[in-house]
Amino acid sequence: MTTDNATVSAQLASALDRIADPVSGEGLIASRRAGPPRFSDGVASVVLDVTGLSGNLRLMLETDIKAALGQVAGVEKVRVAMTAEKQNLRIIAIGSGKGGVGKSTLAANLAIALKKLGVKVGLVDADIYGPSQPRLMHVEGIKPRASESKKLEPVPTPYGVPLLSMGQLVKEGQAVAWRGPMASNAVGQLIDAEWGDIELIILDLPPGTGDIQLSMVQKHKPAGAVIISTPQDLSLMDATRAIDFLQHANVPLIGLVENMAGYACPHCGEISDPFGSGGAEAAAKAMELPFLGRIPLDIAIRKASDAGTPPAADDGDVDFAAIARKVKDWLGSN
Numbered sequence: 001m002t003t004d005n006a007t008v009s010a011q012l013a014s015a016l017d018r019i020a021d022p023v024s025g026e027g028l029i030a031s032r033r034a035g036p037p038r039f040s041d042g043v044a045s046v047v048l049d050v051t052g053l054s055g056n057l058r059l060m061l062e063t064d065i066k067a068a069l070g071q072v073a074g075v076e077k078v079r080v081a082m083t084a085e086k087q088n089l090r091i092i093a094i095g096s097g098k099g100g101v102g103k104s105t106l107a108a109n110l111a112i113a114l115k116k117l118g119v120k121v122g123l124v125d126a127d128i129y130g131p132s133q134p135r136l137m138h139v140e141g142i143k144p145r146a147s148e149s150k151k152l153e154p155v156p157t158p159y160g161v162p163l164l165s166m167g168q169l170v171k172e173g174q175a176v177a178w179r180g181p182m183a184s185n186a187v188g189q190l191i192d193a194e195w196g197d198i199e200l201i202i203l204d205l206p207p208g209t210g211d212i213q214l215s216m217v218q219k220h221k222p223a224g225a226v227i228i229s230t231p232q233d234l235s236l237m238d239a240t241r242a243i244d245f246l247q248h249a250n251v252p253l254i255g256l257v258e259n260m261a262g263y264a265c266p267h268c269g270e271i272s273d274p275f276g277s278g279g280a281e282a283a284a285k286a287m288e289l290p291f292l293g294r295i296p297l298d299i300a301i302r303k304a305s306d307a308g309t310p311p312a313a314d315d316g317d318v319d320f321a322a323i324a325r326k327v328k329d330w331l332g333s334n
Ligand code: ADP
Pocket: 096, 098, 099, 100, 101, 102, 103, 104, 105, 106, 132, 207, 259, 260, 261, 295, 296, 297, 298, 299, 300, 301, 302, 303, 305, 306
């Protein structure tokens, strides 16, 4: 009986995936329009995500599914449940060619600066190598709860930006050995959570441009991405690798942020630039990339980050606010 059910389920899945998604043209399962069908006591059940589809298309799909699945031997009835969600949730990924360049710092501060501009924004920390957002956002040690629908509930932070982090799900160091699909499924749990009225998620990617990062952006399809780099890395072309990677994954590039761009003297505030100034902006131009702004190397940024009080939350912030305005403009026109 179990084997029979398994055989029928497999036949149902392939019948369902032979129907094309009206938006992407891929099979309904491949496009994640439908989940794998379930089968029990002669009844085949399909959950269909009809987000963005007109009433006519919904009806056509339902009719096609019932006809196709009804032909599988053993099936007496086909049920189609329609759900519509994730309406306006867009994702902006923050990536870097390598670690330690300030990617997490940018993700946290950009989220806060966007919130100050009135965007309903949440933060997802997918950095499996060093999930630092719970510390940065001052909610270290707080675990998210699961709602009745078994979805995670983002943790509120003092900055009005709810957070879900890999660091809240797994023990330190545990996720490092994960491969791409496993890591991106875990990120799926963080994205497919009870975000309420949130319209934008800032996604802090793991550093680098390998298989894990690729799997995450392919699966979760960010609306756009911001790359952060230090002036030195730009000359080393780490950023170029990150840009190639995004192009390969078909993710639009919003622009480049230069971090640790000059040294802010803790005594007099004067900014000196040991690597020469304007290099990153020039390099961005040469690569035909929008340049979103630069953040100086400033001990106050590291101290504030360690203390869980991100500088963007401060009234005096101008650097992150300027970057956030450009990102908001990009969102408005894309
Ligand atoms: P990544 O996410 O790229 O690994 P982080 O954001 O964790 O990098 O930053 C690495 C370290 O550098 C952290 O200690 C952070 O506080 C510090 N840092 C980041 N940007 C700056 C900056 N502009 N000035 C001073 N310290 C910074």
